[in-house]
Amino acid sequence: MAEDLKISSGDKAAQYESLIPQIKALLTGETDAVANMANMAAALKEQFKWFWVGFYLVKDGELVLGPFQGPVACTRIALGKGVCGTAWQQEEILVVPDVDAFPGHIACSSLSKSEIVVPMVKDGQIYGVLDVDSEELNQFDEVDAKYLEQVVQLLNA
DSSP states (O other): OOOOOOOOOOOOHHHHHHHHEEEEEEEEOOOOHHHHHHHHHHHHHHHHHOSSSEEEEETTTTEEEEESSOOOOSSSSEESSSHHHHHHHHHEEEEEEEEGGTTTOOOOOTOEEEEEEEEEEETTTEEEEEEEESSSSSOOOOHHHHHHHHHHHGOOO
């Protein structure tokens, strides 16, 4: 197992291209989903220095906080509530340039300014979401959506 992370520079796509094989190496041989999500969140936070990176898992009809890196977070989120619950309900990646402009945004931290949420799908069912927050407005775009979708698919490999 590779536990050293090489932080790369360059544009966002180049950083993802360097990071994804390293995440694959971190996950290789490990079957525990919680351990894999924890290492994935840590790798993403280390590479990009985002404010918060973590997972919410579907349990008993709501999203429940899973492994994460960053300050304390909301523990439970209902279907259709906030950015995470909306991404889950709509079954699509949501990129929010300004969380204060998102109707019904749940402010786990007032420091969060922008957010991306990527549903985690296995066998056609959403079983959780990857949630990433930034202290900067307009932090996320289609490049993040493309690569973060690839990252969460590594959990299903």
